[in-house]
Amino acid sequence: MTEIFGIPTQALFGQLLIGLINGSFYALLSLGLAVIFGLLNIINFAHGAQYMMGAFVAYLLLNKLGIGYWWALLLAPVIVGASGVVIERLMLSKLYKLDHLYGLLLTFGLALIIQGLFRNEYGSSGQPYAIPQQLVGGQNLGFMFLPNYRGWIIAISVVVCLATWFVIERTKLGSYLRAATENPQLVQAFGINVPRMITLTYGFGVALAALAGVMAAPVYQVSPQMGADLIIVVFAVVVIGGMGSIMGAIVTGFGLGLIEGLTKVFYPEASSTVIFVIMAIVLLLKPAGLFGTEK
Amino acid sequence: MKFKLNSLCAAAVMATAAAAASAQVSDGVIKIGVMNDMSGLYADVSGPGAVVAAKMAVEDFGAAAKGMKVEIVSADHQNKPDVGSTLARQWYDVDKVDAIFDVPTSSVALAINQITKDKGKAFINSGAATSDLTGKACSPNTVHWTYDTWMLANGTGTAIVKTGGDTWFFLTADYAFGHALERDTESAVTKNGGKVLGKVRHPFPGQDFSSFLLQAQASKAKVVALANAGGDTINSIKQAAEFGITKGGQNLAGMLMFITDVHSLGLNTAQGLIFTTTFYWDLNDQTRAWSKRFTAASGGKFPTMVQAGVYASVLHYLKAVEAAKTDDGAKVVAKMKELPTDDPLFGKGSIRADGRKLHPAYLVEVKKPAESKGPYDYLKVRATIPADQAFRPLDQGDCPLVKK
Numbered sequence: 158m159t160e161i162f163g164i165p166t167q168a169l170f171g172q173l174l175i176g177l178i179n180g181s182f183y184a185l186l187s188l189g190l191a192v193i194f195g196l197l198n199i200i201n202f203a204h205g206a207q208y209m210m211g212a213f214v215a216y217l218l219l220n221k222l223g224i225g226y227w228w229a230l231l232l233a234p235v236i237v238g239a240s241g242v243v244i245e246r247l248m249l250s251k252l253y254k255l256d257h258l259y260g261l262l263l264t265f266g267l268a269l270i271i272q273g274l275f276r277n278e279y280g281s282s283g284q285p286y287a288i289p290q291q292l293v294g295g296q297n298l299g300f301m302f303l304p305n306y307r308g309w310i311i312a313i314s315v316v317v318c319l320a321t322w323f324v325i326e327r328t329k330l331g332s333y334l335r336a337a338t339e340n341p342q343l344v345q346a347f348g349i350n351v352p353r354m355i356t357l358t359y360g361f362g363v364a365l366a367a368l369a370g371v372m373a374a375p376v377y378q379v380s381p382q383m384g385a386d387l388i389i390v391v392f393a394v395v396v397i398g399g400m401g402s403i404m405g406a407i408v409t410g411f412g413l414g415l416i417e418g419l420t421k422v423f424y425p426e427a428s429s430t431v432i433f434v435i436m437a438i439v440l441l442l443k444p445a446g447l448f449g450t451e452k
Numbered sequence: 453m454k455f456k457l458n459s460l461c462a463a464a465v466m467a468t469a470a471a472a473a474s475a476q477v478s479d480g481v482i483k484i485g486v487m488n489d490m491s492g493l494y495a496d497v498s499g500p501g502a503v504v505a506a507k508m509a510v511e512d513f514g515a516a517a518k519g520m521k522v523e524i525v526s527a528d529h530q531n532k533p534d535v536g537s538t539l540a541r542q543w544y545d546v547d548k549v550d551a552i553f554d555v556p557t558s559s560v561a562l563a564i565n566q567i568t569k570d571k572g573k574a575f576i577n578s579g580a581a582t583s584d585l586t587g588k589a590c591s592p593n594t595v596h597w598t599y600d601t602w603m604l605a606n607g608t609g610t611a612i613v614k615t616g617g618d619t620w621f622f623l624t625a626d627y628a629f630g631h632a633l634e635r636d637t638e639s640a641v642t643k644n645g646g647k648v649l650g651k652v653r654h655p656f657p658g659q660d661f662s663s664f665l666l667q668a669q670a671s672k673a674k675v676v677a678l679a680n681a682g683g684d685t686i687n688s689i690k691q692a693a694e695f696g697i698t699k700g701g702q703n704l705a706g707m708l709m710f711i712t713d714v715h716s717l718g719l720n721t722a723q724g725l726i727f728t729t730t731f732y733w734d735l736n737d738q739t740r741a742w743s744k745r746f747t748a749a750s751g752g753k754f755p756t757m758v759q760a761g762v763y764a765s766v767l768h769y770l771k772a773v774e775a776a777k778t779d780d781g782a783k784v785v786a787k788m789k790e791l792p793t794d795d796p797l798f799g800k801g802s803i804r805a806d807g808r809k810l811h812p813a814y815l816v817e818v819k820k821p822a823e824s825k826g827p828y829d830y831l832k833v834r835a836t837i838p839a840d841q842a843f844r845p846l847d848q849g850d851c852p853l854v855k856k
Contacts, residue, residue: 168670175663273491280753281495283686285718288694295696301666304694376694377659378686378716382492386659421654421663426626428663429655 171301172422173415178307180414181314182369186387187394187406188318189365192325195401196338196358199249200257202265204391205384206272207363210237211370212379213275216284226289226375233371234364241363245356268385275381283378310372317368318407325403334358393436399449409447477779478548482522484510484766485549487539487564488579490528493657493683494556496712496753498579500526502554502762504750508742509766518774525549529560531657536560537567544571550779551576551769554762558582558629568593573781576769576788578761581681581708582632583844586808590851593781595788597809598761599730601633602844604707607728607813607837609640612675612705621673622651623664623688625680630656633679633707649673654680661688665695669702677705685709686716693721710756714830719821722830730813730842731757731797732831738796754828764795765809801839806851813842 186208193201214236215229224232244267252259288306295304325331337344337351345351370384377383394413398405413432420428439447486506488498503526515522525547529536536555543549544567552568555561556579568575569591576595577585583602585594620641624630630653638648650671652664658680665688668676676697678688685706692704706713709727733743733754742763746755755763768788773779776787785807793801798811816831824830846854 165670168666171666171670172663175660175666178662179660276491276495280712281491281493281499282497282683282712282716285690285716285721287720295694302669302696302700304696306694307662376691378683378690380683383659386657418663422667425652425654425664429658 172418176415176418177411178310179417180411181310182373183391183394183414184318184407184410185314185369186366186391187410188321189362190391190395191401191403191406193359193362196334197355198257199260202261203268204366205388206268207237207366208370209381209384211367212374212383215371215374216286216379229371234367237367238360238364242356242360245359272381272385279381281380283380286374286379288375306375322403322407390432393432397436397439397446399446402448405446405448480521482520482773482779483549484522484524485543485552486524486526486554487529487552488554488556489531492531497682497710497756498554498556498758501750501753501759505759505763506553506766509763513767513770515770531557533559533563537563540564540567544573553766554579556580556758558632559627561585562589562628565589565591565594574784576765578765579758581629583636584632586806587849587851590806590853592853593785594807595785595803595809596807597765598757601636603813603842604728605636605640607815608705608707608726609637610644611815613641613644613646617675617703618646619673620646620648620675620677621668621671622677622679623668624651624653625656625684626653627656630679637677637679637707658684661691662695665692665697669697675703675705677707679707681708686713689717690721711754711830712756714818719819719824722818723820725818728813728815729757730811731760732814742796760797764797767795768793804846806846806849806854808843810839810843812839813837
């Protein structure tokens, strides 16, 4: 068997694929963050909590109402997104005139409150959520056993990421959005309801987090701190990609998943820190991030 | 003149005696600090439930009726040794805490073990696993109550090797606890004729274990041992099922499992898992009665062995304070070792010179969904390991307190 650095190539392929799967989550979550930051200039620290809410809504839909995974995939983002709309209307909209820091503090506080409430209600060890019947099992790819559900994660993540990028960068709606962040007065003068657009954008970003949460529910435990564990990494991804850059978030999300996957093979102990090392290096060499533009 | 000198001496002796009497219990209050993970991955295992258990112990001891004033404070160490150390110093120096209880997370426990020794207080650990607390790091101020890595390794490791699981791969949490559990399990495995094919250390706490599970799969070991705990173990087991590890003929061994983990996994995923524990709520009438009270006081959650250990250790600590008539750390711990232990949860037992509390351990198996008849009816006892065999022999721990 051929080997690279003492690791059989087959095992290496498996690890790369795993890295890609984790990268899907990073991409999906950092995408939401990038959309919110790029268009609203809000550093949404509640993103991890909203991801967790997505998973919990899926869990509650199943256990209280008997609504399964597929509907949850649609309903949870809508429900959590709606809660995001409420937060934006009631709180965030008051902060746009102030420094970034205020939005960060508000959302950070919200995250702590939301996580605390869920922990109080459901404890910390997590709730079970089964993989949907249609996606149970897996494929033997020769070099590894790929669970169907993991394949599904990659597929849906790529589709959602590209669709979001397309809408924001290539459609008329997206151009309104981008224009509204550059010069809200001017866009409003053209008869476009800018505040409503901003509200819906925040709701959409939050819905993306909730979607990632629903997808994560069957593979990770549905627990109150599932988002807190992930959010720091996702922020690092966004910083590396360049705050607010949509493509940057997607590419870096997948890329860092791969790098992390490789670290897990060659030096597992460092796998939780490798992303931050990269972040430090990127910030030193290119402070605006790989895909960011300096304003 | 001689008489005068004598009376002077007597007066001095009496004065010191009086001072000693008033200093029996510092500030007239026995202050107990329950320190654990209140919000992270071990919060269900110990957390607020351990505080409930401590309160029950103070109540059952009848402190108020005996004229003893006992106060309980609690804090969250967030599984970080630096946070735990700062808290412990503040408790001892400023808040006049006399003894710290529980402290899961071995790295934090080892730090507090040292601080307690330096400050001359008492440390009664229930939540942490590392057997170093009664080994290399043993202290005259520390008692290790509920379980340890040697006990887990010996119970589960030996049982699995004896039933044919003779090649092992370790998935280890990369900190003091994981390392100790891996070391103790490895020695139990090799002692019984098994072989360790490989190991991988994952960051703590982890989230995605698929990469490590693939490495375990590639090793072709018959047993994949999870030398981690809490949320890490749950995620590992869940994802191992997803990647077809168990279907491929490899067996999982959760080296440290709690009933909350089984609850969180659900019986469908957890059935058939074997692990070692020192307490289960459904062992006998006494444990059932106590657990019923605990459950009522903690919002329907059933007790874990760590919480049971906090109850039993607080009870014994208070007995020792009463008997020793002081809350001086080293003296109380010495008295705790001297007195035999007796409580409704762990039965009769004793505490050894190295601080190890001795009681039986149970090798348990998770029931099939059909076998479970009520809430938390999850485990059946496969074997009972008697107290004198459950823990590491006194002379093998390299504890400096033990004379060879």
